[in-house]
Amino acid sequence: MSDTKMRMVNAFDTDRADDLPPAERVLVxxxxxxxxxxxxxxxxxxxHVLRGEGVWLYDQDGNAHLDVYNNVACIGHCHPRVVEAVSRQMAVLNTHTRYLNEKVLDYAEALLATFPAEIGHVMFTCTGSEANDLALRVARRATGNTGIIVTETAYHGVTSALAEASPSLGAGVKQGPLVRLVPPPATEGDRETVGRAFADGIARAIADFAAHDIRPAALLVDTIFSSDGVRANPAGFLREAMKTIHAAGGLFIADEVQPGFARTGEAMWGFMRHGVIPDMVTMGKPMGNGYPLAGMAARxxxxESFGxxxxxxxxxxxxxxxxxxxMAVLDVIREEGLQENAARVGAVLRAGVAALASRYPVIAQIRGEGLFIGADIEHESKPSPAIAGRLVNGLRERRVLISASGPLGNVLKIRPPLPFSEDNAAYFLERMEEVLKTL
Amino acid sequence: MSDTKMRMVNAFDTDRADDLPPAERVLVxxxxxxxxxxxxxxxxxxxHVLRGEGVWLYDQDGNAHLDVYNNVACIGHCHPRVVEAVSRQMAVLNTHTRYLNEKVLDYAEALLATFPAEIGHVMFTCTGSEANDLALRVARRATGNTGIIVTETAYHGVTSALAEASPSLGAGVKQGPLVRLVPPPATEGDRETVGRAFADGIARAIADFAAHDIRPAALLVDTIFSSDGVRANPAGFLREAMKTIHAAGGLFIADEVQPGFARTGEAMWGFMRHGVIPDMVTMGKPMGNGYPLAGMAARxxxxESFGxxxxxxxxxxxxxxxxxxxMAVLDVIREEGLQENAARVGAVLRAGVAALASRYPVIAQIRGEGLFIGADIEHESKPSPAIAGRLVNGLRERRVLISASGPLGNVLKIRPPLPFSEDNAAYFLERMEEVLKTL
Incomplete structure (x- = not known):
């Protein structure tokens, strides 16, 4: 397996296709x-999956796999409300925004109502990549500047402009000359200390830009820092970062593809936990529960100038x-109380992982908020991507789906659909302990 | 109306919102x-549209408007086969390509079967912009070069990398330093002459690149040159262009968002009419009949290196x-004989427009193939975007939808859904004559 392949944590190694059962080998x-x-x-x-329902995916033999990873099917796989809404509307009208139609306006209104009043407009795209790419275009036009600052293991998308600002894609994808990387927020310390240190990194990037006669257009961050290994707390650490980018004439873009749509339990949007109001907010994966829908909301x-x-x-x-x-996704999040569920079951799940950590020292620090948990896996106090991989694959053999992330690939990424129940959490924790016992 | 607004042909002028009926004014x-x-x-x-069916869109008062413009609803608005296929699958499974699933493989196989054997792989995106952006990333990786050549009024998408290679977006969007524009193929002359002149423009762009120490990664062209004013013939003029870009170490990318999926009647793909086999082919709008589906097929x-x-x-x-x-779109194109229909009705429609041209000299040259027709509108032998605008808006008042394109905005763009019938063509031509009489 080559080094560049290695950079994708938890990827199947095609060199091992011969080890697969015949049917899967044919598909591969x-x-x-x-x-x-x-x-x-x-x-x-x-x-090999054939069917999905709620928090479960079913394989070719009808076995149920507990999905503890999917943030696209945020209100549950194949939620009937979304299926019905899409099926009904597809049969009536499916055309573009250069004709007048009320559906997009009603949805824009409902979506904007979940934001602070300062965020007044929303534009729609099909993917989070398109939303982030549009935000970069708008930031560059609005500021007249060109530099983009992201974190060291950021992932923001796959367009040309975003791939070069997504170091988590690995060494095969180079950063662009207008991109600077900054260390992610620390995993220890109080709000002021973490916020100050993160902002200091941004200030250094701005100074380096200045030395190259580049001015910053934007700081673009995932407000739960998923690919940097999940950094949710202490809430509030983004305030100093926003001040720092603003002082240099750049905009603050909150990438809410991961924490958005109530996942943190505490708030509809990740930035809200930090007490900041971004200049732009981008949304993606969970927005249409699998229907290709994404967007960018802005002050x-x-x-003005872009428009x-x-x-x-x-x-x-x-x-x-x-x-x-x-609209169906927003309705279901509200009517089924999924934000409250994310807070409540998320707390149960974190406590359960913490209880396992007390018995199995490979689990070190546990981070996250609501139904997004990152857990560092260590061996002899050092990060261990190898053991993280064994845990991820051991769980998969027990029909529980998670993955790993972080700069070293040793952070378990536990991120189930929002209707995840306490029973689901208990099931996950039991399987997790089974795997821990085998290490 | 500002100059930059003007660059979008056929855009509503928001300064005139007060002239609208109250209900539409509220929506605007x-x-x-x-x-x-x-x-x-x-x-x-x-x-203001509420419903679509076949080649018709229905407004808030139930009036039917003949759609002679939409290439997204290529097999007809709300085609029941697509509605049924999407509704059924959405209720069963809707997850990503990092699990094994046969649906995407069956579709990839069916789609690749419509290409020459040399085009062996296909990758899927959600929009044509994403497909073209991916093609640029692949071209730059495969060649190690960076320059991109497009035509003078090209449109290829809205990502950062494509907007700067889409001069049809107007003067407000600047071309990038790695982009060169070339004149589109001429509208007069035989295949060799047109092909040679187009290739000469490309050779000049390559020479200009070389003078700036830039080497070309790709020539990216819409193989029916829609935004350049529709240039379909003489078929074959792309051969020399492909040789020229290859000789300079660049790739040839056929953007099939407009001519693809049988629109020209002569072939499933626009490049096939020219007797060339591109290095990459991008697809978009018609691919899912409105479901966000696009893709890039490649040799x-x-x-290799990108992957x-x-x-x-x-x-x-x-x-x-x-x-x-x-898959439903491919099935319907084949089962309903839509390629043959595009050829047959397209010929009728072109002959009808030609007959009008013989009586109304504002219609000058008529170009196109199948169900994609461009007609130059002139006044006293000079291009007249003003009269083109009056025709487009006059037809809209008679409930017939077309638009205009081309570098000067004086080319009528006549591009109905593929099931367009001879009766539909007759209806269009009658309304067209009514408007011509008012000029």
Whole structure:
């Protein structure tokens, strides 16, 4: 396995295809033949799924796998409200935003109502990559500047402009000359200390930009720092960072693809926990529960010059089917109390992982908020991606799906759909302990 | 109306919102308030649509408007086969390509079967912008070069990398330093002459690159040159262009978002008419008949280094719902004989427009193939965007939807859904003559 392949934590190694059962080997070979070499599968033993329902995915033999990883199916796989909303609207009208239609306006209104009043406009795209790429275009137009600051293991998307600002893609994808990396927020310390240290890194990046005659257009951060290994607390540490980028003439963009849509339990949006109001907010994966829907919300002043000189059109973005999917997701989050559930079950799950940590010292620090938990895996007090991999693959053999992340790949990423129950948490923790016993 | 606004042909002028009926004025104001200033509407009198079926869109009063413009709903608005395929699959499974699933492989196989055997792999995205952006990333990785060549009024997408290679977005969006523009193929002359002249422009761009120590990564062209004013013939003129870019070490990317999926009647893909086999082919709008589905197909050798060093993942791209939508579109094109229909009705439509041209000299040259027609509008032998605008808006008042394009905005863009019938063509031509009489 090459070094660059290694950079994707938890990827199936195609060199080991011969070890698979015949049916899966055929599928793996067909994928390579049809889709080419850029696609990756999860797990040493890739999962063949045929059906999803709630927090469960079912394989070709009908076995149920507990999904403790998927933030796209945020209100549960194949939620009937989304299926019904999309099916109904698709049969009636599915066209673009250059005709007048109320569906996109009703949805925009409902979505903006979940934001502070300062965030006044929302624009629709199909993917989080498109939303982040649009935010960069707007930031560069609004500020007249070009530099982009992201964290050391950031992931923000796959367009040309974002791939070069997504170091988590590995050494095969180079950072662009207008990109600077900063250390992520520390995992220890109080709000002031963590906030100050994070802002100091940003100030150093700004100084380095200045030395190259570059001025910063934006600081772009995932407000729960998923690919940096999950850094949610102490809430409030983003305030100093926002002040620092603003003082240098740049904008603050909150990438809410991961923490957004109530996942943290504490708030609908990750930035809210930090007591900041970003200039732009980007949204993606969970927004349509699997329907390709994403967006970018902004303070109106930020959009003025871009809107005047650079119109934006996204063929499928904001069509009435996408709007219906998005509205169903907002309705279900509210009606099923999923934010409250994320807070309550998230606390149970964290306490359960902490209890395991007290008995199994490979689990070191546990971080996160609501239904997004990161747990450092260590061996003899050193990060151990190898043991993290054994845990992830051991759970997969016991039909529980998680993954790993972080700069070293040793952080378990525990991030189930929002309707995850206490029973689901107990089931996960039992399987987890089974695997821990085998180490 | 500002100059930069002017650059979008056929955009509603928001300064004229007071002239609208009260209900539409409210919607226009709500749009501006919620979606901000970057969105544009079609027509002096924007259309409020509530329902679509086949080639018809229905407004708030139940009036039927003949859609002679939409290439997204390529097999007809709300085609029941796509509605059914998406509804059924959404209720069963909608997850990503990092698990094994046969739907995406079955679709990839069916799609690749429509290409020459040399095009061996296909990768899935959600939008044509993502497909073109991915093609640029792959071209730059495969060649080690950076320069991109496009035509003078090209449109290829809205990501940062594509907007700077899409001069049709207007003067408010600048071309990037790694982009060169070339004149589009001429509208007169035989295949050799047109091909040679187009290739000469490319050779000049390559020479200019060389003078700046830039080497070309790719020539990226819409193989029917829609935004350049529709240039379909003489078929074959792309051969010399491909040779020229290859000789300089760059790749040839065919953007099939417009001509693809049988629109030209002659072939499934626009490049096929020219007797070339591109290095990469990008697809978008019609691919899922409105479901956000797009993709990039490539010669395997081109993907080798990218796939090894730069994995690609698109969260919603190639999920089983998208694959089901795409498969339904391919099935319907074949079963309903839509390629043959595009050839047959396209010929009738072109002959009808030619007959009008013989009586109304404002219609000058008529170009295109199948169900994609461009017609130059002139006044006293000079291009007249003003009269083109009056025709487009006059047709809209008679409930027939077309638009205009081209570097000067004087080319009528006639591009109906593929099931367009001879009766539909007759209806269009009658309304067109009514408007011509008013000029």
């Amino acid at each position: 070979e067909r994928r390579a033949r049809l889709l080419g070499p850029a696609y990756r599968l999860f797990y040493q033993n890739p999962l 109106p002043a930020v959009l 005047r000189d650079q119109r934006y059109f996204n063929t499928f973005g904001g069509n009435p089917v996408a709007a219906s999917a998005g | 104001e709500r749009r501006a308030r919620l979606l901000g200033p970057a969105y544009r509407l079609f027509y002096q009198n924007p259309l 395997p050798a081109v993907l 090894r060093d730069q994995r690609y993942f698109n969260t919603f791209g190639g999920n089983p719902v998208a694959a089901s939508a795409g």
